[in-house]
Every structure is written in structure tokens, then in C-alpha cells.
Amino acid sequence: xxxxxxxxxxxxxxxxxxxxxxxxxxxxxxxxxxxxxxxxxxxxxxxxxxxxxxxxxxxxxxxxxxxxxxxxxxxxxxxxxxxxxxxxxxxxxxxxxxxxxxxxxxxxxxxxxxxxxxxxxxxxxxxxxxxxxxxxxxxxxxxxxxxxxxxxxxxxxxxxxxxxxxxxxxxxxxxxxxxxxxxxxxxxxxxxxxxxxxxxxxxxxxxxxxxxxxxxxxxxxxxxxxxxxxxxxxxxxxxxxxxxxxxxxxxxxxxxxxxxxxxxxxxxxxxxxxxxxxxxxxxxxxxxxx
Numbered sequence: 001x002x003x004x005x006x007x008x009x010x011x012x013x014x015x016x017x018x019x020x021x022x023x024x025x026x027x028x029x030x031x032x033x034x035x036x037x038x039x040x041x042x043x044x045x046x047x048x049x050x051x052x053x054x055x056x057x058x059x060x061x062x063x064x065x066x067x068x069x070x071x072x073x074x075x076x077x078x079x080x081x082x083x084x085x086x087x088x089x090x091x092x093x094x095x096x097x098x099x100x101x102x103x104x105x106x107x108x109x110x111x112x113x114x115x116x117x118x119x120x121x122x123x124x125x126x127x128x129x130x131x132x133x134x135x136x137x138x139x140x141x142x143x144x145x146x147x148x149x150x151x152x153x154x155x156x157x158x159x160x161x162x163x164x165x166x167x168x169x170x171x172x173x174x175x176x177x178x179x180x181x182x183x184x185x186x187x188x189x190x191x192x193x194x195x196x197x198x199x200x201x202x203x204x205x206x207x208x209x210x211x212x213x214x215x216x217x218x219x220x221x222x223x224x225x226x227x228x229x230x231x232x233x234x235x236x237x238x239x240x241x242x243x244x245x246x247x248x249x250x251x252x253x254x255x256x257x258x259x260x261x262x263x264x265x266x267x268x269x270x271x272x273x274x275x276x277x278x279x280x281x282x283x284x285x286x287x288x289x290x
Contacts, residue, residue, distance in 0.1 A: 001058040002026040004028045005020075006064045011161045015192070045092060048086075083132035084139060102144050108130065118257065150211075151256065152190065153223075154284055172237075180240060181242065190281065192284070204267055214272055227281055232289060
């Protein structure tokens with residue numbers, strides 16, 4: 001496939017790009033700076049046209065997003081431009097050019113709230129980040145697209161952008177005192193498994209909205225303690241606490257756990273359990289834990 005990755009230099013793109021290349025795909029990267037193959041302000045429809053028209057991609061993977069939840073709350077216009085307008089511009093280009101390009105839109109589990117595990121129709125928005133990402137999903141639905149709602153952990157390949165698990169492991173290794181939330185649940189997938197599933201989605205081009213996470217769920221506190229045990233690191237500096245005690249600008253959903261069985265059925269795969277995800281983290285972080 002010829003694949004264009006928009007927003008390729010972030011946390012997910014830094015792992016996805018090399019994986020797709022190892023699979024033999026022709027990968028073109030878009031970045032804000034000058035490090036990518038393609039450049040342009042994607043909030044401009046003309047710039048999106050200039051980026052895409054000369055390359056005729058089979059698949060467009062959109063990773064361009066503003067993911068800082070509090071920043072989205074403080075600057076809804078910026079959140080709209082980044083999380084919605086860009087997707088609108090991509091969909092408009094595909095429609096206007098009669099392109100056969102298939103769009104893969106990476107979304108978030110923060111479109112959920114209330115008690116999970118959530119199926120794809122159980123949308124409950126609690127902050128502007130979730131609202132803007134959901135609006136981006138609706139924009140993607142105008143064309144042939146696969147929307148993946150996900151959350152992931154694993155070693156970051158992006159300098160200066162640590163993942164949640166990076167922060168946990170580094171804190172445990174240094175013996176920092178940290179509070180881990182026992183009132184927040186989610187269904188994280190390993191970064192390694194996620195990039196494999198995005199590649200599969202690019203080949204299958206199954207349209208629709210899909211949860212893409214582990215086959216069960218865990219609290220962030222239980223994840224932290226399980227990761228410490230798996231790596232043989234001390235748990236003494238970790239304290240269980242509530243996310244309510246932390247001053248935050250935006251509301252956060254407490255339960256983002258997902259039912260990903262629809263993805264498993266339509267794509268013909270078995271997604272890992274949390275136990276299997278943690279086992280993979282033990283291998284991924286074994287050198288840092290020494």
C-alpha cells in the first residue's frame with residue numbers, strides 16, 4: 001500500500017511509521033516541521049489538497065490531533081481546528097477528487113463515560129477534547145473510513161513525549177513518590193499491538209467505528225502495581241488515590257473501559273487480555289528495570 005501518515009512525528013506515529021515500512025508499504029510522512037516527506041498546515045483545505053494530490057495514497061492515517069485535555073478545554077477553537085477541521089479537510093479532498101483513498105481516523109476512549117465496558121454506541125461526552133474527537137469521527141464518516149477508538153501503553157519512540165507506562169516505570173525506577181488512581185478504568189492496548197492493528201485496518205479497509213483495546217479492563221492503580229510486580233520494582237512509593245483530588249481544568253471520565261469484540265469479529269483477530277498486555281510490558285521495559 002501507499003500510506004500517508006498525517007501527524008507522523010507524535011507518540012503513535014513514531015512507532016507506526018517504522019512498522020509500516022518493515023511490512024513493505026510505501027510510507028510518506030507529514031509533519032509540522034521539515035522532518036517529514038510532506039508539509040503544510042492541515043487546517044487549510046488548500047494545504048491538504050497540496051499534500052495529498054500529488055501522492056495518490058491508498059490509505060490516509062490521520063494522527064494529527066490536540067490530545068492535551070486541559071488545553072482543549074481552555075482553547076476550544078484550537079481543539080476544533082486540530083481535531084475536527086483537519087478531518088473535514090481530508091474528507092472534502094477525498095470527496096472532491098473522487099479519490100479511492102481510505103481514511104483511518106485514530107480517535108479516543110474519552111468519548112465514553114458512565115459504567116463500562118462500553119460498546120461503540122455508548123457515547124457520553126464529558127470534556128471538549130472528547131467532544132472535538134467525536135466531531136472528527138462524524139467528519140470522517142462522510143467518506144470511506146475506519147475510526148479506531150483506542151488507548152495505549154508502551155515505550156515511546158518519540159523523544160520528549162513519554163507514554164503513561166514510561167512515566168510509571170521511570171518513577172518506579174527512581175523511587176519517586178506517586179499517586180495512582182484507583183477510580184479510573186480503561187482498556188489499554190500495547191503500542192506494539194496497536195500499530196499491528198492499524199496496519200491490518202489499512203489492508204482490510206472495513207468501514208465503521210471500532211473500539212480497539214484489550215479484551216478486558218483495569219484501573220490505572222492496578223495497572224501500576226501489576227507493572228511494578230512484573231518488573232520486580234518496589235511498590236513502596238506508590239499510593240492509591242482518587243482522580244478527584246487532582247486539580248484539573250477539564251472533567252475526566254472515570255470509566256473508559258471498552259468492549260472491543262466488534263473489532264475482533266469483523267477483523268478476525270483476538271485482542272490481548274490485560275494480563276497479556278502487562279506481560280508484554282515486562283519484556284518491553286526489562287532493560288529500564290535493571
